Amino acid sequence: MLCFRLFLCAALIANLHRFAQAEESDPAVAGKGEEAAGETLEEKTVDGFSDADRATMAEGSEKHEFQAEVNRLMDIIINSLYTDKQVFLRELISNAADALEKARFHSVQDESFLADSKDLEIKVEHDPDAKTISIIDTGIGMSKADLINNLGTVAKSGTTNFLEAMSEGADANLIGQFGVGFYSAFLVADKVSVTSKCNDDPVQHVWESTADASFTVSDDPRGNTLGRGTRVTLQLKEDAHDYLSEDKLKESAKKYSQFIQFPIYVKVKKEVDVESEESDDDDDDDEKEDEEKKDDVETKDEEEKEDKKEAPTKKTVYEWEQVNTQKAIWMRAKEDVTEEEYTEFYKSISKDYLDPLAYTHFNAEGEIEFKSILFLPKKAPFDMMDNYWTKKSEVKLFVRRVLVAEKFDELLPRYLNFVRGVVDSDDLPLNVSREQLQQNKIMKVISKKLVRKVLELMKKLAKEEEGEDDDEEKEDGDDEKKEKKEEEKTDEEKKDKKEDDEKSWTKFWKEFNKNLKMGCYEDDSNRSKLSKLLRFTTTKSEGKEISLDKYLDRMQESQESIYYMSGDSLETMQKAPSMQVFKKKDLEVLMLSDHLDEPCLQKLADYEGKKFVSIQKADVKLDETEEEKKRFTKIKDMYKPLTDWWKDTLTDFT
Numbered sequence: 001m002l003c004f005r006l007f008l009c010a011a012l013i014a015n016l017h018r019f020a021q022a023e024e025s026d027p028a029v030a031g032k033g034e035e036a037a038g039e040t041l042e043e044k045t046v047d048g049f050s051d052a053d054r055a056t057m058a059e060g061s062e063k064h065e066f067q068a069e070v071n072r073l074m075d076i077i078i079n080s081l082y083t084d085k086q087v088f089l090r091e092l093i094s095n096a097a098d099a100l101e102k103a104r105f106h107s108v109q110d111e112s113f114l115a116d117s118k119d120l121e122i123k124v125e126h127d128p129d130a131k132t133i134s135i136i137d138t139g140i141g142m143s144k145a146d147l148i149n150n151l152g153t154v155a156k157s158g159t160t161n162f163l164e165a166m167s168e169g170a171d172a173n174l175i176g177q178f179g180v181g182f183y184s185a186f187l188v189a190d191k192v193s194v195t196s197k198c199n200d201d202p203v204q205h206v207w208e209s210t211a212d213a214s215f216t217v218s219d220d221p222r223g224n225t226l227g228r229g230t231r232v233t234l235q236l237k238e239d240a241h242d243y244l245s246e247d248k249l250k251e252s253a254k255k256y257s258q259f260i261q262f263p264i265y266v267k268v269k270k271e272v273d274v275e276s277e278e279s280d281d282d283d284d285d286d287e288k289e290d291e292e293k294k295d296d297v298e299t300k301d302e303e304e305k306e307d308k309k310e311a312p313t314k315k316t317v318y319e320w321e322q323v324n325t326q327k328a329i330w331m332r333a334k335e336d337v338t339e340e341e342y343t344e345f346y347k348s349i350s351k352d353y354l355d356p357l358a359y360t361h362f363n364a365e366g367e368i369e370f371k372s373i374l375f376l377p378k379k380a381p382f383d384m385m386d387n388y389w390t391k392k393s394e395v396k397l398f399v400r401r402v403l404v405a406e407k408f409d410e411l412l413p414r415y416l417n418f419v420r421g422v423v424d425s426d427d428l429p430l431n432v433s434r435e436q437l438q439q440n441k442i443m444k445v446i447s448k449k450l451v452r453k454v455l456e457l458m459k460k461l462a463k464e465e466e467g468e469d470d471d472e473e474k475e476d477g478d479d480e481k482k483e484k485k486e487e488e489k490t491d492e493e494k495k496d497k498k499e500d501d502e503k504s505w506t507k508f509w510k511e512f513n514k515n516l517k518m519g520c521y522e523d524d525s526n527r528s529k530l531s532k533l534l535r536f537t538t539t540k541s542e543g544k545e546i547s548l549d550k551y552l553d554r555m556q557e558s559q560e561s562i563y564y565m566s567g568d569s570l571e572t573m574q575k576a577p578s579m580q581v582f583k584k585k586d587l588e589v590l591m592l593s594d595h596l597d598e599p600c601l602q603k604l605a606d607y608e609g610k611k612f613v614s615i616q617k618a619d620v621k622l623d624e625t626e627e628e629k630k631r632f633t634k635i636k637d638m639y640k641p642l643t644d645w646w647k648d649t650l651t652d653f654t
Contacts, residue, residue, distance in 0.1 A: 046127075046130040046132065046235075047127075047130065047132055047134065047193060047231075047233045048222065048225065049222070052221075053221045053222060056221040057206060057218040057219075057220075057221060058218075060218050060219055061216040061217065061218035062216065062217050062218065063214055063215075063216050064148060064152055064214065064215055064216070064217065065213060065214050066152055066209075066213055066214065066215065067152060085187045085188055085240065086243075086252045087181075087184055087187075087256070088184040088185050088187050088188050088189075088234075089124075089135075089243075089249070089252045089253060089256070089257075090181075090252075090256035090257060090402065090403070091181030091182065091184045091185075092135045092181075092182070092184075092185060092232055093122060093124075093135065093253065093256070093257045093260065093264060093402075094181065094257070094260075094400075094402050095181065095182055096122045096135055096136075096137035096139060096230070096232075097122065097137075097257075097260050097261070097262055097402075098139075099137050099139025099140050099141070099229070099230060100120045100121075100122070100137055100138065100139040100140075100262045101139075102139060102140040103120060103138070103139045103140045103228070104120055106140065113199065114228075115199075115227075115228070116227060117138045117227040117228045117229065119138060120138055120139070120262050121137070121138055121262055121263045121264075121265065122135065122136070122137045122260070122262055122263070122264045122265070123135070123136040123137075123264075123265045123266075123267065123320060124136075124249055124253060124264065124265070124266045124267070125266070125267035126243070126244050126246070126249060126267070127244075128244045130235075131235065131236050131241065131244065132233050132234060132235055132236065133233070133234045133236060133243060133244070133249070134231055134232065134233045134234075135231070135232045136226075136229065136230070136231045136232075137229050137230055138226075138227070138228060138229040139228075139229050139230060140198060140199075140228075140229075141196050141197045141198030141199070141226070141228050141229050141230055142194075142196040142198055142205075142230060143196075143198050143200055143201035143205070144201065144203070144205045144217060146196075146198070147194065147196060147205055147207040147217055148207075148217060151182065151194065151207055151209075151215070152215055185232065185234055186211045187240075188234060188236055188237055188240035188243060189234035189235055189236055189237065189240070190210060190211075190235050190236070190237050191208065191209070191210045191234075191235035192208070192209055192210075192211075192232065192233070192234055192235070193206060193207070193208045193232070193233040193235075194206070194207040194208075194230060194231070194232050194233075195207075195220060195225075195226065195230070195231040195233070196226070196229070196230040196231070197224055197226045197227065197228055197229065197230075198228065199228060202224075203219050203220070203224075204219070204220040204222075204223065204224045204225065204226060205217055205218065205219060205220060206218050206219075206220050246266065246267075246268050246269065249266050250266050250268075250321070250323050253266060253323045253324070254323045254324065255403065255406075256402060256403045257324060257402060257403070258323065258324045258326050258403075259324065259326065259327070259328040259398065259401040259402075259403075260324055260401055260402065261328070261401060263322050263324065264322065264323050264324045265320035265321060265322050265323070266320070266321055266323055267318055267319070267320055267321075268318070268319055268320075268321045269316060269317075269318055270316070270317055270318075270319055271314045271315065271316055271317075272314070272315055272317055273313075273314065273315075274313055274314075274315040326345070326348050328401050328424070329341055329342070329345050329373070330361065330371045330372065330373045330422055330424055331371065331401075331424075334361040334362075337361070342356070342359055342361075342373075343355050343356065345373070346359070346375045346420065349396060349420060349421070349422065350375070350377065350394070350420040352377055352379075352420075354377070354378045354379060355378065356375040356376060356377060356378070356420075357375075357376045357377060357378045357461075357504055357507060357508055358375070358376045358457055358460075358461055358504065358508075359373060359374065359375045359376070359421075359457075360373070360374050360453050360454075360456070360457045361373045362453060364446075364449050366445075367441075367442065367445050368425060368427065368442050368445055368446065369425065369426070369427065370423055370424060370425035370446060371423075371424050371425075372421060372422060372423045372424070372450065372453070373421050373422055374395070374419055374420070374421035374450065374453060374454055374457070375419070375420045375421050376418075376419065376454075376457065376458070376461075376508060377418060377420060377511075378507060378511070379511060380418060380511040380512055381418070384417075384418060384515075385514055388414060388417075388518070389414070391414075391417050392407040392408060392409040392417065393407060393408055393409060393410075393411045393412040393416070393417050393419070394407065394417065394418070394419065394420050394421075395408070395411045395412060395419060395420065395421045395422065395423060395450070396421070396422045396423070397411065397422075397423050398422055398423065398424040398425075399424070399425060399426070400424075400426055401424060410443055410447060411423065411446065411447055411450060412447065412450055412451065412454070413447075413451065413519065413522065413523055414518070414522070415515045415516065415518045415519035415522060415523065416451065416454055416515070416519070417515075418512060418515060419454055423446065423450065425446075451526060455526060455529050455530070455533075458505075458508070458516075458533055459529070459532065459533065461504050461505040461508060462505045462532070462533055462547070464503075464504070464505070465503045465504065465505040465506065466547070466550075509535050509545065513535070513594075514594075514596055516530055516533055516534065517534070517594070517596040517597065517600045518596065520534065520600045520603060520604065521596070521599055521600055521603050527603065527604065531548065531604055531607055532547065532548070532549065533547075534547070534548060534600070535547060536548075536551075536564075536590045536591070536592065536597070537570060537590075537591050537593070538551065538588050538589060538590050538591060539574075539579070539582070539583065539588055539589045539591065540554065540588045543570075548562070548607050548608075551588060551590070552607075552608060552610065554588055555588070555610075556586070556587065559587065560610070560611075561610060561611050561612070561613040562590065562606075562607060562610045562611065562612050562613065563582060563587060563588070563589045563590065563613055563614075563615050563620075564589060564590035564591075564592055564598075564601060564612060564613070564614055564615070565578070565579060565589055565590070565591055565592065565614065565615050565616060566592040566593075566597065566598045566614070566616070567591070567592070567593060568593070569593055570591055570593055573591045573593075574591075578615050578616055579615065581615075581622070582615060585622065587622075589615060598614075
């Protein structure tokens with residue numbers, strides 16, 4: 001056995017020796033080795049820096065220690081503050097947008113500020129081989145001092161207090177304004193490099209850190225490659241490699257930053273069809289040289305040539321694709337926004353295939369200023385009441401056009417969780433992660449204004465329908481007096497059109513009546529407003545649902561209460577014995593067939609001073625007419641002997 005192993009080793013050594021001799025003697029093989037070495041060197045170029053560039057940077061770099069507060073801040077951010085890792089892209093794009101805004105501001109004061117880099121834009125690219133993501137902007141840029149001060153220290157009062165409060169488990173204070181979101185990059189990156197060039201500094205600088213309590217700053221050996229702006233490159237951790245996907249980057253950028261005012265581009269790879277012109281030229285040269293020899297196969301060559309032209313080759317190209325094409329229409333005056341733009345915007349934020357039923361666009365001023373567009377959908381979600389207690393509001397919360405909360409349960413009460421829309425404020429207080437808002441008076445003010453606007457929109461729809469109903473009644477009265485056939489035809493066409501086109505409030509009530517009844521039960525402060533929106537079927541409404549105001553208009557003069565009856569179905573209630581008395585007296589009764597109706601009325605107690613009274617209760621008192629009183633007196637006198645005898649008999653027994 002040992003001899004066999006020795007024999008194998010000797011054979012292996014001999015083969016290796018033979019291969020080495022062949023490589024030395026064959027220049028082609030040696031050339032391939034050199035090419036492979038060259039390719040290896042090329043592969044080591046990361047983010048535009050070669051090994052030589054990095055060696056130069058290492059020699060001339062300055063090492064700095066992070067400020068103590070920054071170390072603690074980074075520890076909090078990386079380990080506990082952010083619940084979703086993908087916010088790193090939102091924060092870095094937001095910082096880039098701020099830099100672009102500053103550049104635009106300076107260009108207004110100085111026209112030469114932008115120089116050759118006039119396009120204010122943000123670009124996001126990824127390198128799957130190097131495992132990096134880069135965010136590039138053409139903003140104001142940073143000098144060497146700016147890199148040290150802005151990224152190495154926290155120059156803001158109250159930071160120490162914030163960190164102490166966070167370590168004790170208290171709510172985060174408001175420190176989001178000075179760019180602390182930059183450190184969220186370390187959620188997904190082992191190493192972060194920031195290359196920046198500003199107009200005030202002729203030299204381009206590179207800032208690098210691995211979140212190890214220190215960072216380095218050095219001159220860029222490549223010179224000025226940016227012109228003006230900043231490039232942030234993240235060397236991704238292993239568990240963050242899914243962000244190297246084009247689709248993932250586009251999805252994250254669009255989700256949080258689709259309404260940023262500056263264009264955001266993501267580098268994408270595409271395959272395009274190209275004709276191989278070089279191959280055709282080579283074929284032509286070969287044909288000229290061998291024309292005499294290949295006379296017999298000319299036809300075959302031409303056919304092959306045609307086949308090549310018919311099947312073009314694929315070529316890989318890289319393009320910049322803009323991801324934030326949707327505009328923030330809430331920033332414009334409502335007079336400047338078309339119906340088509342409102343519809344398109346609604347569909348983009350709600351993912352609904354139907355047009356909105358109605359919308360309101362407004363600017364709120366006062367304690368806090370914000371802009372908002374709110375939509376009422378046409379159809380209710382199929383699981384709306386199933387998830388009633390857990391579902392959050394669908395209104396998206398933006399701060400300076402950056403999404404900070406996609407679903408937020410403090411903006412609208414539960415019963416309005418079907419409302420879609422956006423709220424955007426420039427001065428809304430945020431905590432460091434932008435993921436939770438401070439529970440303070442300002443949020444309550446925003447919520448109160450939003451609820452008022454939604455209820456006003458509903459009231460407007462309801463009033464429009466009531467006005468149309470009144471017009472129809474007048475038209476019906478006029479139609480009876482008209483004698484001309486042409487006019488009668490016109491009126492009939494109008495009626496048919498109105499019957500086909502169901503009214504907006506009728507549609508809304510059919511879909512969302514349960515929500516409004518729940519609101520009437522839950523929302524004490526807005527109960528009176530909601531009561532005006534309620535609709536009920538009555539004994540005189542001929543199957544239609546009417547408002548309480550219309551019920552009051554039809555009440556008898558002596559009637560002091562609003563009567564109602566609850567039951568499983570309208571048919572059952574119509575046949576109930578207690579209902580026959582009210583029909584005989586021509587008293588209108590609300591018929592409550594929904595299980596939410598009666599609790600809603602019990603919470604209301606009264607409407608416009610008229611109390612709700614159930615006709616199924618024993619203590620119902622009805623007003624008597626003079627005829628009824630006379631009839632009762634006559635019957636009483638008629639049976640007086642009997643009642644007296646019965647009274648005496650009972651007295652004897654007792």
